Amino acid sequence: MPRPLRVAIVGSGPAGIYAADALLKSEVAAEPGVSIDIFERMPAPFGLIRYGVAPDHPRIKGIITALHQVLDKPQIRLFGNVDYGTDIGLDDLRAFYDGVIFATGAMADRALSIPGIDLDGSYGAADFVSWYDGHPDVPRTWPLEAEKVAVLGVGNVALDIARVLAKTADELLPTEIPPNVYEGLKANRAKEIHVFGRRGPAQAKFSPMELRELDHSPNIEVIVNPEDIDYDEGSIATRRGNKQADMVAKTLENWAIRDVGDRPHKLFLHFFESPVEVLGEDGKVVGLRTERTELDGTGNVKGAGTFKTWDVSAVYRAVGYLSDKLPKLPWDIDSGTVPDEGGRVMQESGEHLQSTYVTGWIRRGPVGLIGHTKGDANETVSNLLDDYANGRLHTPATPAPEAVDAFLAERDIRFTTWDGWYRLDAAEKALGEPEGRERVKIVEREDMLRASGA
Template sequence: MTRPVRVAIVGAGPAGIYAADALLKSEAAQDPGVSIDLFERMPAPFGLIRYGVAPDHPRIKGIVKALHQVLDKPQIRLFGNVDYPNDINLDDLRSFYDAVVFSTGADADRALDIPGIGLEGSYGAADFVSWYDGHPEVPRTWPLEAEKVAVLGVGNVALDVARILAKTADELLPTEIPANVYEGLKANKALEVHVFGRRGPAQAKFSPMELRELDHSPNIEVIVNPEDIDYDEGSIATRRENKQANMVASTLENWAIRDVGDRPHKLFLHFFESPVEVVGEDGRVTALRTERTELDGTGNVRGTGTFTDWDVQSVYRAVGYYSQELPKLPFDVVSGTVPHAEGRVLAGGEPMTSVYVTGWIKRGPVGLIGHTKGDANETVACLLEDHAAGRLPAPAEPGPDAVVDFLEQRGVRYTTREGWHRLDAHEQALGAEQGRERVKVVEREAMLDASGA
């Protein structure tokens, strides 16, 4: 009898689980069958959904239900708290599996090369997101002494950071935020949050729904300067061709013409302001310097030579995520991705045998979570094509118990799908005690204990 195709997927976030789903829906799942093991360095699955989405976005977190349906399939096993490459490396994986798919995502901050970016009080958005989402590998406290804060970037991550900084801790208490995050946000002194974009309203990358949600808080006054509402031919074309861009621009226009209200926390959305320097004194942030820009007719902008120093005491850069380099795989440091051809990893321009990528490590941190499905389908199609063509050498130890024995011999304290369900139930029970849906467990050891690892 022909044995199932054995596939290891490194990274159990949406990208990895979508790849597993694509494998299960393929013809190979019927004959000869597929067997999938998901490896995740965190004790819990779901990656970006658990540690990259703001806690006050329950609709986005609803994607977890769909991911659960895939994760609970009998052909899939989860090995959580397993780190690549320290606990298991590429050579190890190749000895157990016909193919290895990397879906490790992007969780670091892309660099912003301007003077002063390294001053105390200057932070990466990804680090802040990890803190308020209760990531086990970040500090339990966050400095929130600044009364005036700048956020650089006009994407959804910038909106999340600005919104969390502008909301009160009590507004966020009904969510799953851990106790240390609630206590930290209670001490937050921010009264003004300024979001800066170097281009105009038509070029903002906000999702319309996320943008409108800013105005739903009874404590946040969203303010847009009417002078920042400007369009050129390129911008008009963008609005005409892109429904979401048009909706975003329309919302910003409406906010620009209304009277400023009396909500206690002010959130300013600034356009045509390009950050050029983080100004400091005695090693700490004291201001943000921007150059005023103007449209050039194509939707792009040019500098005007007019500079402004904004009185802020901290700066958060939300200019994009960046993937971590994976040992034994090639890496493009400019794009922060693994070179590939339709998901096949390329080393020196040639495909690496049996090694594939999907998700943000493949295409970069752009698009919404759902866009990752297309990546997964493309990668899986190539993997199965290579298998059908005999291009995937058989692993030395294809039996399903071989990798279990390997991890146990290494002394790796791994979690399983059943363990995740125990942790999930434990977090929900913690929430029920407080009249909340869930309270997230933060400490790694506590997660492992609750999982029965």
């Protein structure tokens, strides 16, 4: 009887778990079967959902329920706290598996090349998100002395940052934030948050629901300048062809015509303001300089030649995430992705790197919503299965599942398991119970390993 198809997936975020789900739903899963091992560098699974989504987004975090059901399948094993490139390499994986799928996502900040961006008080969105999401590998404190703050970017991450900065710590306390984050936010002095977009309302990348949520806090007054509501032919075409863009524009229009209320924290959404310089004094941020832009008829903008200085003492850039380069894989430095065709990793020679695949943001860049990675995973898995059916996968030297356990034990690598996640999950829920909270996230890696029984 032929053995099951053995597949390794590197990364346990939505992209990796969707790939596992696609494998389990394939015809191959019935005969001869599939055996999937997921490797995750964090002690806990779920990637972006756990460490990239704001804690006050329970609806999005609810996606974990669906991902959880996939990882519960007996054909899947989880190896947490195992770092690709350090603890295990591509040659090691090829020794154990017929195919390897990389789904490592993107957690670093894309650069913004304007003067002053490296000043003290200028931060990347990814670093701040990692802090308030309790990532074990970042500092436990965050400087929140600025009373006036700029956020550069008009995507959902920019909204998350602006909302977390504008809310009170007590508003966020019912969520899963750990004690160090609560204490840090209690000391937050921000009273004015300014979000800047280079283009207009029709080009904003907000999701309609995430945008409307800004206005739900009793402490946040959302303000839009009526002069920023402007459309050209390209913008009108965008609204007609994209329901979400139209809903976002309508929400912004409604906010622009209403009277400003008296909620204590002001959150300004600015459009047609292109950041050109972060201003500094004694090495610290003291302001932001922007150039006014105007629509060019196509939905794009051009500089109007007029500039404005904004009184802010902290700047957060939310201009996109960037993936880390993966050892032993080809790399496109401009896009920050692994070159591929249909999920097949492609070498400079134009040849497919045998048995090696990518899905999610490491494949196509950090664009789209979480659910969009499902179609991406389906395509990658379809091509892997096509290669399997046509004999194009290599044959691993030691495909037995126990060989992986022996390899990790021989290297003295402490790893967590799916059963370990259940233990960590229970420990976090127990921490939240006395306070009437669903959970309190455990932050320290050693504490996570201990709670998981690594």
